[in-house]
Amino acid sequence: MRYVLCIILMTVCTFAYSREGAKNWKAKTENADYIHRAIKKVTDIMVYDIYSPPVASRTYAYITVAGYEAAINADPKYVSFAGQLQGLTPAPKPDKNKQYSFTLASAYAILTVGKSLVISEGRINAFLDELTKEFKDAGMPDEVFNNSVEYGKKVAAHILDWAAKDKYKETRAMAKYAVRDxxxxxxxxxxxxxxxxxxxxxxxxxxxxxxxxxxxxxxxxxxxxxxxxxxxxxxxxxxxxxxxxxxxxxxxxxxxxxxxxxxxxxxxxxxxxxxxxxxxxxxxxxxxxxxxxxxxxxxxxxxxxxxxxxxxxxxxxxxxxxxxxxxxxxxxxxxxxxxxxxxxxxxxxxxxxxxxxxxxxxxxxxxxxxxxxxxxxxxxxxxxxxxxxxxxxxxxxxxxxxxxxxxxxxxxxxxxxxxxxxxxxxxxxxxxxxxxxxxxxxxxxxxx
Missing domain, CATH: 1.10.606.20 (Vanadium-containing Chloroperoxidase; domain 2)
Structure with a gap:
């Protein structure tokens, strides 16, 4: 009888601990500070890489749309930019049967898109490693972590495909300004x-x-x-x-x-x-x-x-x-x-x-x-x-x-x-x- 009671008590404690653990990692990770830091990091790198104002504006647009499209899954009140921005089609949807951290997915999408649009990719890679480690150290379950990263990658790939059609590459080969003396x-x-x-x-x-x-x-x-x-x-x-x-x-x-x-x-x-x-x-x-x-x-x-x-x-x-x-x-x-x-x-x-x-x-x-x-x-x-x-x-x-x-x-x-x-x-x-x-x-x- 004592053995059975011990097993029941251990099960209850384990369940309570797991629920508390879930609550703790969410309290530590599910906030906007991660996307603030991600966008600031891209800003710092664009300053380092000496981006002109127009090129910087393009970069900001794509990284922030990526972040938004990933983040809106955390709040059903919000709708996608798809159909509102020129040429943007609906982004991939998360699997309803999987658990995600949309904070991680959003930050990952921002930095993945940013990495493709800056010169100093290594600086973003180093920051991305640092940021993802914080999510793991907060106690986020591996399954949630992997689901979130994978979803962030999918959103980033969708935004980068959209960006590739904006004629930026074509303008690199167009005629330069001729000084009119x-x-x-x-x-x-x-x-x-x-x-x-x-x-x-x-x-x-x-x-x-x-x-x-x-x-x-x-x-x-x-x-x-x-x-x-x-x-x-x-x-x-x-x-x-x-x-x-x-x-x-x-x-x-x-x-x-x-x-x-x-x-x-x-x-x-x-x-x-x-x-x-x-x-x-x-x-x-x-x-x-x-x-x-x-x-x-x-x-x-x-x-x-x-x-x-x-x-x-x-x-x-x-x-x-x-x-x-x-x-x-x-x-x-x-x-x-x-x-x-x-x-x-x-x-x-x-x-x-x-x-x-x-x-x-x-x-x-x-x-x-x-x-x-x-x-x-x-x-x-x-x-x-x-x-x-x-x-x-x-x-x-x-x-x-x-x-x-x-x-x-x-x-x-x-x-x-x-x-x-x-x-x-x-x-x-x-x-x-x-x-x-x-x-x-x-x-x-x-x-x-």
Missing amino acids: DDPGAWKPTPPAYIKAIEPNWNKMRTFLMDSAQQFKPKPATSFGFDSSSQFYKEALAVRNAVSNITDEQSAIAQFWDCNPFKMNVRGHVMYATKKISPNGHWINITRITCKKENADLVRSAEAYACLAVTLADCFISCWDEKYRSQSIRPETYINQYIDPDWTPLLQTPPFPEYTSGHSVVSSAAAVVLTKLFGDHFSFVDSTELEFGLPPRTFRSFNDAAHEAAISRFYGGIHYMPAITNGFEEGTGIGQFAINKLKMRKEEVAKK
Whole structure:
């Protein structure tokens, strides 16, 4: 009798222990921090690999969509991006008879897609090994671990197949920008490195939400003129005067939003680069800050990243379409030739045409998307630039941050005012279009 009682007691204890163990690994692993870290790791690697803003936007879009498509299985309220994004078909579904950690599946999908889109694959492999070890060490059962990794791989393969059809590879072989020396108003490479024009064929890329690269074509750039009575001259003079009379606060704003992935520094005969985050990377980081402040769960965080990233990817396609249509000369080139040969901008001029301002386009669109997801008057402390030696800045809303990011380009001396105001309008239009088109919850689909 005692033997039977012992067996029963041991069985009960084992069952209770296994249930407690299951509860413990879920408490340790099923949270959004893993996808925050995964996306930050891809950001860090893109900074290291010196990704241009358009190429970074493409990478962010695919990794975050992969993360979202894997994560939504954890919450039945959410629906897929399939049928909403250009060319995206439904991702593989998990087996209803198997148990998964969709946190692990999502992080694995993000990093697997990221590994295929960055140069430094080894850095992602090392991080992936570190991350998966944490899931195992948390006590996740082998079966759940293997199911989750396998599902993450399937989602990643599906997204990479979709990405392969976006014309990115084709644009690598297209004609480069030809400098037009015969046109005084056309863009020309700027000091100190005189880098060739970045991504002149980006408007050939498949869009994510927009119907075409021209859907949000902005107002035309100001007609070129070198006479002091021309509007173009007046706009250039305004840039020159703003930089020459800049305040400490304006300088701090310009530096905070510089977001130049490859700034060239010259010291005597030595030239070296400073690597920094891109404009879209800055807003991806703001999204992480926002999700953490809001204590957003896995799926809501994945939703925020993906909605923002696909919108900003379209922003770069739209903005770059205009840049290489108008091919507008940068303030540095114009001012040195027609106003002041010794003038230099506060910020280093990026290597592509001036109109419209990319940071104005992406920042205004980002503000629209994040306001939709987290509300207006959402105050936050932006510590994005802390790792690059700049102190945090506080904002009362996403819109406040967007306006500051836009005007920073004028303070920095790299854009005329119309590129900022018209670029802001362009991005706002793209953002509004995105939030109206994207339906992430089943109740939104039902109202459609």
